Each structure stands twice: as structure tokens, then as C-alpha cells.
Amino acid sequence: MILDFSQNGMTVIFEITDDNRVILKEFSKNGAEQTKEKNYKWCAIADVHRTGENPDDHHGGKHTGTSGSFSLRYVEHKYTENQDGNKLEFLLSNGVMNVTVHYQFYNGISAVRCWSVVTNCSSASIGLEYVSSFAYTGLEEENPTVYIPHNAWDREVDWRMYAPEELGLFRTPRFSHKRIMISNTGTWATKEYLPMGAYCVKDHALLWQIENNGSWQWEISDIADMMYLKLSGPTEQENQWYKELMPGESFESVKACITVGDTFTSALKEMTLYRREIIEDNDANRKLPVIFNDYMNCLMADPTTEKMIPVIDRAAEAGADYYCMDAGWYADGTWWETVGEWMPCAWRFPGGIKEVFDYIKAKGMVPGIWLEIEVMGINCPILDQFDDACFFMRHGKKVIDHGRYQLDFRNQKVRDFATGVVDRLVSEYGVGYFKIDYNIESGAGTEVDADSFGDGLLEHNRAYLSWIDEIKEKYPELILENCGSGGLRMEYALLSKHHIQSTSDQEDYRYTAYVASASGTAVLPEQGAVWAYPKKGEERDAVIFNMVNPMLQRIHLSGTIHEMDDRSFELVKEGVTCYKAIRNLIPDAIPYYPMGIPQHGDGWLCSGLKNEDSIRLAVWRMDSGEESITIPLEQGDEVRVLYPSVYSSYAEKTEGGVKVSLPNKYNAILLEIK
Secondary structure, three states, X not given: OEEEOOEOOEEEEEEXXXXXXXXXXXXXXXXXXXXXXXXXXXXXXXXXXXXXXOXXXXXXXXXXXXXXXXXXXXXXXXXXXXXXXXXXXEEEEOOOEEEEEEEEEEOOEEEEEEEEEEEEOOOOOEEEEEEEEEEEEEEOOOOOEEEEEEOOOOOOOEEEEEOHHHHOOOOOOOOOOOOEEEEEOOOOOOOOEOOEXXXXXXXXXXXXXXXXXXXXXXXXXXXXXXXXXXXXXOOHHHHOOOEEEOOOOEEEOOEEEEEEEOOHHHHHHHHHHHHHHHOOOOHHHHOOOOEEEOHHHHHXXXXXXXXXXXXXXXXXXXXXXXXXXXXXXXXXXXXXXXXXXXXXXXXXXXXXXXXXXHHHHHOOOEEEEEEOOOEEEOOOOOHHXXXXXXXXXXXXXXXXXXXXXXXXXXXXXXXXXXXXXXXXXXXXXXXXXXXXXXXXXXXXXXXXXXXXXXXXXXXXXXXXXXHHHHHHHHOOOOEEEEOEOOEOOOOHHHHOOOOEEEOOOOOOHHHHHHHHHHHHHOXXXXXXXXXXXXXXXXXXXXXXXXXXXXXXXXXXXXOOHHHOOHHHHHHHHHHHHXXXXXXXXXXXXXXXXXXXXXXXXXXXXXXXXXXXXXXEEEEEEOOOOOOEEEEEOOOOOOEEEEEOHHHOOOEEEEOOEEEEEOOOOOEEEEEEXX
């Protein structure tokens, strides 16, 4: 029986075979040519590896040959409508476990959100070692390109494109044990890669993201002369995850989203629309207030009342709407190992910390503060008030990394303490913004009340998300920033619940441009916070470059603007004014890359936002020896320089595009094309 659920520009076709198995025959863009016969034995919609079960395939490390391919049989399916779109559920069973595979479609978007739920329907416990969130076998193979987003501290969002052979995946006469496998283990979910990827052939692209604030895995390889894609959360093999289900218990996999398009760029448009569906549509994500944060190239975690007053004055004069006091406000000594009590250091604020926050409010700004709420430093004054059950434990010892212990948000005492900290800072000091940072890697997980380290980690991940939900329900006006040493937790389990994402801790404004120009692929422009931190004594070009960096996302202003001369400061104010004039367009715009996805090392960078009747383009000259570049544009009659005004003659419309001339290296400009 053929079941065709094609919609929203996607071809999605299932088949219930004669032996009652469910296969995904086709998952592609409408009109994509299917050129190859498929061995449907291997095209199961879910892969579940159960402990003690024979993975009946010569698979090596690949997640093939599981019960999804052999023992799970069709029971029923449901197709319903909800507020997001249409929802498809397949119920499969082998008598020991039931597996429900979920496909959520979205109105008008070429996107599907997928996950699986495994239920023990036997009378004995069963162990889970792998559960797919999405599985599709039969990818088109005409000269494919695999897009992999490398990610690292200070070098976030670095997409690289590979032929499978460049990653060691060669097609052999039968099949390969080699796979393209990207994974993360631990609490920095994006420390090496973003949980994303793409598979592109001529006129057809699949783009995906895995939504988990911990461990995850995806792989591409071949089986039965076909290429496959599998997405999952943590696994035993890669991430030390094992889950034991008692009779009647269920486990839900992490969610993943897959979008389709003609090209990577068109699939990215669909992913952008999907991301807007899963975040809150509220003022914080639409008004885009300008935030001043006093950390980066400014106070650098050494705040005092005396130091902050002139910074607050200049931030208000520049046009900031929020002022966030960053790290160090609690520290009597070094700020790193003393985190965790969250009480202000008395000598830093002789008149009390509330005096500073009241001053921020008197200047017309909303006060914010930095927290690293998930950790407790080894020198935290209240460490002895928390027993071992409050922390991640492995092999009978508290997990420690870089001077901090990892708190376990499954523990009610931990949650109550964290809520109490927020309550105090909001009620006593009037805080309206929290920068929630996270600066350690706690590893595979915890053994406390867990079937495996990875099981403890996943349950903590989910408990932390539920705590964030509680805080948001209690304080709906709060703005929450997600930060993980910059962009090391840049994924949509957290981002669906936070308003803002810190994209990098990069301290050099020139390298920040690489991150800023590409981050629209990883995070919504209305959520992506980019530093602008011009400093005293910098040349005019450097100030302008700094201010262009965040123009198409969220401005996080910093630097030593309180020590700048008037000429440089006027460029800062002009930049903020320009941003405020265009920020209302950002929440409806689509990331636009007329020169391709920017990569670290490019001599020129260009990224844009496309609205219905206009485009805004940020253009950076990096270390290129060429003084001008022509940016290809398919449309546009009028070109206008938005910032800076002194560069009004540096761009012109030409046949086939826009010519931008920047006479010096490391300079930048913001344009509008109508």
C-alpha cells in the first residue's frame, strides 16, 4: 500500500510492504528526479538497537541492521491536523516494544520535524542503545556534496563542503564500513560541530538540524547500493548512552528537523521559517533592543561602581536599551572558581549593587546581569551546603572541569536554589535580562539515578529546559540570553526557549566578521547576538568595521566607548541609530548569501537579509588585495549606503550586481538594495 503525504513543496511517500513493514520510499523536493531503483528491505523509517538483539548486518560502526529493518511491523497510522500543520504518526511493533514514529509538518514550509517514541510492551525490562529520530535510505547520488558546519571557540559557524570521497567514503562494489559520522558528547553541544548538516545534489538539497542541548549524532553511508542519512540524539556507541525501560515505560528520542530545497540556500530559507515556528513570537524577538554588555574589551569581568558609572553614561548616550553587568560582580578574588553563590561582592559596590542597577534604570535602560547557573566553582563559599547528589558524579567522584562542578537540574534542591537566585535578582535589584553563560564541558554525563552516564546527561538536559520554562512562566518579561563561551551551545533545544544566542567570544573584531557573516545559517538573525566593541584609539575604519558586524542581527555593544574621542563616538552613535531604523525588518527577513556561504579565510565577505521588497547587505573587505568587488544580484534598481554615511560613494549599481569599493583592508559597509 502506497501512502503519499506530499505537501508544502515536499515529496513524502511511504509504502506498507506485503510483509507489513513501513518504508520511506521517497523524501525530497517536489519534482526531484528519482534515478535509482531501491532495495526497500533497508529503507525502514526507524532504527532501534535493543540490547541483546542481533544487528543482522555486516555493519561495523554503522547503525544499520537494527530491529527497524527486520522485526518492527506496521500496526496503524494516524494523520491529524494541529495548529502547526499536519501530523503523521506510524505505530510499529514487534511484540516486545512499540515504536511510534512522528512526522510534524508545518503550514507552508518545506520542513518536517521528526522523532520516535519507544514503549516497552513486554513483561521484562529492555535496554536501548540507539534510537533514530529520522532515517531515510535512498539519497540521490549524482555528484553529492556534504555540507558540514565546523564550530569552535572563537571560530564558530565555519561551513565546509566535501565530496563524500574527500571524507573517505568511497563506493565499493558491495558496500563500505566507512561512514561520514558527526557527533557530540557532553554539555557543550556545539563545541566542535553545529548539530546540522546538508546533502546536496543537482537541483536538490536536504538540510537538517538536531535539537538537543547535549549529545547527538548523525551519519551518512551506504547500504545495499544506496546512500542513507540517519539522525539521532545520544547513542551507546558514540556517547555512552544506554536506557533501560521497565514494562510500560517509554522513551522519546530528541527531535530533529529536515528541510528541502533546490539548493542549500533555498533549504536554509525553509529552516529559517521553521525556526520561527518553534520560538516564541514575542516583543523580545521582534523589538530587538540594543544591549550593552560590559565584558568584551571593556571591564572584562572586573566591575565596580566607580568603573561602571562612566560606562553606563556612555552606553545610554550611544542609544542602548539594556545594560548587562557581566561576570565578576560576585568575586572577592578571581571570578572563575568562585561562581555559585551569586551574592554581590561588597567592596566592588560600596553603596550596594542595587545603587548601580537603579542608576542604569535612571539612564533609561533595563538592567541585566550575568549568571552561570548550572555550575558551582571549587571555591564557592556555599559549596559544602550541597551534597554529592546535587552534582554530576562519575566513578564515585564529583565531575570537575576547569575549576567548576556541574550541578544536576534533576535534583529539586538544585532547581529550588537556582529559582531562588533568579527571584532575588529580579525582586531586589530589578533585573530584566539574564545572560546565562556556560563555560565548562562536563563530559559524557552522570551516574546518579541513571542507567548510564549518557542517560543521566540527557535527563539533566531535559530538566534544565523545563526549569527555563518555569522561569519564563514566572517572569514573562525577562529576556534570556543563551551563551556557552560564545557559540558552544548554539542549537535549537535551548534556542527554542531563549530569546538571544551569543554567537562568539571572539575578541578580535576582524575575525568576528567571519562568524557574523555566516551565523544566519545557524541561528535566526533576530536571535543572533554579535559583539560590536570599538576601542579607544582605533582608526575610523576599525570603528566602522565593528559597527557593521552585528547590523543584520542583534547588537551587543561593548568596548571602551566611554574613553573614545567625540569623532569616533559619533560613528558608534550613527551605527546604533542606523540599526534602530532597520531592526523592525529583521524578524521577517531571510538570510541571503549572493556570494555563497562565507568561510573563514575568505578575502571578502558578504551576507544579507532579504525582505519582500528590499535587501540589506553587509560587505567586509578582509585581507584581500583587491580594492573592489562586484556582488552578483538577481534584482535591485536602487543602491543606498546605510552605514556609514561617509562611505556614501563607495557602492554603485552595475550590470549584474553591485560594485563595492573599500580602499583599505579590514573595512566594511552596510547597503540597502530596493
